[in-house]
Amino acid sequence: MISSPKIKFGxxxxxxxxxxxxxxxxxxxxxxxxGFDGVExxxxxxDQIDPLQLKSYGEKYGxxxxxxxxxxRGLSLTTKNEDCWWESIAYLERAIKFCQxxxxxxxxxxxxxxxxxxxxxxxxxxxxxxxxxxxxLVAETLIxxxxxxxxxxxxxxxxxxxxxxxxxxxxLDAVDCPQLGLLLDLFHMNIEEKDVIKAxxxxxxxxxxxxxxxxxxxxxxxxxxxxxxxxxxLQTMDYQGWVTIESFNFEDKELANGAxxxxxxxxxxxxxxxxxxxxxxxxYQTN
Numbered sequence: 205m206i207s208s209p210k211i212k213f214g215x216x217x218x219x220x221x222x223x224x225x226x227x228x229x230x231x232x233x234x235x236x237x238x239g240f241d242g243v244e245x246x247x248x249x250x251d252q253i254d255p256l257q258l259k260s261y262g263e264k265y266g267x268x269x270x271x272x273x274x275x276x277r278g279l280s281l282t283t284k285n286e287d288c289w290w291e292s293i294a295y296l297e298r299a300i301k302f303c304q305x306x307x308x309x310x311x312x313x314x315x316x317x318x319x320x321x322x323x324x325x326x327x328x329x330x331x332x333x334x335x336x337x338x339x340x341l342v343a344e345t346l347i348x349x350x351x352x353x354x355x356x357x358x359x360x361x362x363x364x365x366x367x368x369x370x371x372x373x374x375x376l377d378a379v380d381c382p383q384l385g386l387l388l389d390l391f392h393m394n395i396e397e398k399d400v401i402k403a404x405x406x407x408x409x410x411x412x413x414x415x416x417x418x419x420x421x422x423x424x425x426x427x428x429x430x431x432x433x434x435x436x437x438l439q440t441m442d443y444q445g446w447v448t449i450e451s452f453n454f455e456d457k458e459l460a461n462g463a464x465x466x467x468x469x470x471x472x473x474x475x476x477x478x479x480x481x482x483x484x485x486x487x488y489q490t491n
Contacts, residue, residue, distance in 0.1 A: 211438065211488060213481055214242040214270060214448035216415070219473050222459040226253035232265040238478050239485075242268035244312075244448045248276050251298065255305035262307075270310040270413070270446060271303050280317045281338040282331035282365055293338050297345050304349055310446065312354040312387040312413045315339075316365035319358065320462075327365050335365060336378040343381035354387035354412035359395040367396045369403040376410055385412030389450065394419050394429070401430065401437045408441055415450040416484065422469030423476045424449060425483035435491040449480045 215235050217224045224231070224247040235243045243262070247253070250273065262269045275281070279292040296315060303311050316335050323331075339355075346353055355375065357366045366372060372386045388404060388411050397403040404411060418427040425431060452463040455473070460466075470476035 210444050212241040212268070212446050213484055214244050214268075214446050215240045215477050215481070216244045216272065216448050216450040217246045218450060218452045218459065219477050221456055222462070223247050223249055224253075225249060226258060229261055232261045232267055234474070234477075235267050236265040238474075239481060240267060240477075242270060242446065242448075244270045244272050244446075244450070245308075246272045248273060250302045253302070255302060259306050269306060269308050270312065270448065271299070271306070271308045272311075272313050273299050274313045275315060275318050277318045277321075280321070281315065281335045282317055282323075282327070284330070284334065289334065289338065293341050296342050300342075300345055300349060300351055300353070303351055309350055310352050310354070310413060312356060314356040314358050314363060314366075314387075316355075317363065320362050322364050325364070331365065336375060339375065339379045339384065340381075343379055343384055346381060346383045349383075352383055352385060352412050354385050356387035356389055356415075357392060357396065358389075359392040361395075362392075367392075369393075369397065369407045373407065373410060385410045387413040387415065389415040390429070391415070391417055391419070391421055391450075401434055404434070404437050405441065411441065411443060411445070413445055414443075414447045416447050416480070417449060417451045418469070420469050421451050421463065421465065423451075423483070424480040425487070426470070426479075431483075431487050432491055435488050439491065447484060449477055449484075451476055451480075 217231055220231055224245050275292055280288055281292050283289050357368055357372050360367055376384055386407055393400045416424050418424055452459050452465055
């Protein structure tokens with residue numbers, strides 16, 4: 205009999221706002237009060253955040269921290285522009301350093317290019333080589349740390365370089381770094397994978413991190429996804445990482461526009477987080 209894996213449940217700061225800036229103590233208060241094990245910090249402005257203050261929030265409220273970012277607009281790991289390519293690698297290396305300063309050991313995000321960037325063509329061979337070479341250089345920094353680095357495939361409407369688990373595994377195979385894995389997001393996978401559960405099993409121990417939400421970005425459990433079967437797949441994989449609720453504050457117009465949320469997908473953001481956590485814990489415990 206397969207022993208039940210230890211899964212931790214987190215909440216993404218997109219539930220509150222687009223960019224975490226370092227002084228939002230209420231995020232940790234809410235997360236603790238709602239019963240989450242951790243908070244996933246999402247920002248492009250980590251260079252401006254005091255790592256010690258961020259670390260102190262986690263310690264004060266007894267929640268663990270994970271970190272999520274993406275390449276800002278103008279950067280790319282697939283570009284042929286040398287200056288841009290090196291600047292993009294430097295951005296990821298600074299994110300790694302920031303995580304170390306905060307005591308964070310899980311860094312995740314869609315890293316090949318900015319979210320929403322589309323070249324108008326499939327990923328070209330030369331672009332794929334550039335991307336692989338970039339991650340090899342990032343891996344040289346990773347192996348000097350205890351950080352796990354998870355790359356997220358995006359759906360076809362938000363990215364062109366990496367859309368599926370199969371493509372992600374191809375990248376991991378080319379880079380060959382044990383600290384490099386995949387962030388699997390149920391929203392993107394429900395668009396791109398023919399069978400989401402089989403895709404998780406395919407990823408196996410290369411799945412380092414998970415973002416969870418309903419098919420419409422709403423509350424986990426409010427849709428037709430086979431959540432019970434999915435948790436059984438995680439058990440088969442012996443997954444022992446984070447399942448983090450990632451949805452968006454649809455009252456934040458800039459964030460809602462970026463996520464293409466033109467209607468509410470839950471009674472409120474607070475309800476989405478709390479009801480989603482209750483459902484995930486109950487379903488996990490019964491499988």
